[in-house]
Amino acid sequence: MSLPQVCGVYGGGRMGAGIAHAFILAGTEVRVIETGAETARAAHERVAATLAKAADLGHLDVPLGEALKRLVVSTDCAALAGAGLVIEAVPEDGALKRKVLAAVADAAPDAVLASNTSSLSIDTLAEGLPEPGRFLGLHFFNPVPASDLVEIVVGSRTEGATVARARAWVADLGRTAVTVTDSPGFASSRLGVAIALEAMRMLDEGVASAEDIDTAMTLGYRHPVGPLKTSDIVGLDVRLAIAEHLERELGPRFAPPQVLRDKVAAGHLGRKSGQGFYSW
Numbered sequence: 001m002s003l004p005q006v007c008g009v010y011g012g013g014r015m016g017a018g019i020a021h022a023f024i025l026a027g028t029e030v031r032v033i034e035t036g037a038e039t040a041r042a043a044h045e046r047v048a049a050t051l052a053k054a055a056d057l058g059h060l061d062v063p064l065g066e067a068l069k070r071l072v073v074s075t076d077c078a079a080l081a082g083a084g085l086v087i088e089a090v091p092e093d094g095a096l097k098r099k100v101l102a103a104v105a106d107a108a109p110d111a112v113l114a115s116n117t118s119s120l121s122i123d124t125l126a127e128g129l130p131e132p133g134r135f136l137g138l139h140f141f142n143p144v145p146a147s148d149l150v151e152i153v154v155g156s157r158t159e160g161a162t163v164a165r166a167r168a169w170v171a172d173l174g175r176t177a178v179t180v181t182d183s184p185g186f187a188s189s190r191l192g193v194a195i196a197l198e199a200m201r202m203l204d205e206g207v208a209s210a211e212d213i214d215t216a217m218t219l220g221y222r223h224p225v226g227p228l229k230t231s232d233i234v235g236l237d238v239r240l241a242i243a244e245h246l247e248r249e250l251g252p253r254f255a256p257p258q259v260l261r262d263k264v265a266a267g268h269l270g271r272k273s274g275q276g277f278y279s280w
Contacts, residue, residue, distance in 0.1 A: 021144060053145075133158060195227045204259045213227070
């Protein structure tokens with residue numbers, strides 16, 4: 001196994017907790033950094049809950065108590081010292097991500113740094129980093145424990161050795177890697193959002209119900225989940241932010257439909273709020 005003995009995750013929300021879960025299952029010690037005592041406690045509870053579910057399914061290689069010893073949650077970035085890999089998993093805000101990455105680079109100067117961004121430019125996020133050759137995107141998918149894919153995003157200054165290590169790490173996690181160059185929306189977000197936005201336009205135009213649009217994709221094209229239900233799972237606010245970013249970068253074909261703007265304005269964000277295109 002090539003995984004570092006210690007990996008760091010900055011941000012313990014749904015995505016960060018899922019990433020921590022994946023590395024713990026693979027036998028790695030994980031140090032999660034959060035911003036305060038309350039969010040740190042919540043992050044620990046998220047990871048512990050997913051590990052307990054994994055134990056029930058027989059997916060842990062050690063008893064649950066032993067697996068939990070691989071998890072450290074801290075509010076001090078210095079806890080990342082000695083980590084071989086640190087993944088940033090904070091919200092899709094470029095300024096926030098650059099601030100976090102700068103702090104991580106200072107705390108763990110020898111680590112490979114990665115961002116879990118689903119759409120922001122790796123080259124832009126690399127600005128100001130002392131070792132941009134050791135920085136790349138590792139885009140995990142929600143929910144991480146159930147997803148088989150990791151998108152490796154290669155910036156213009158990412159070194160080939162860094163990419164090779166990332167591919168080996170993804171394989172050690174039991175997942176499949178796809179490698180893409182740094183471009184707006186990468187491959188997965190660009191394609192996923194394009195399908196989702198068209199599904200929303202169809203719903204807005206009265207072409208079919210949300211359920212029938214999704215069923216057309218799940219049964220007709222063997223998608224495991226339809227585009228509207230997937231959008232609810234991802235979060236409609238996240239979908240809107242990515243669509244607006246892609247519209248700026250790639251043009252009006254990614255303009256968010258009014259139905260998406262209206263739902264976000266109403267606080268109907270999908271599964272996390274209990275209401276989106278579906279009731280949860």
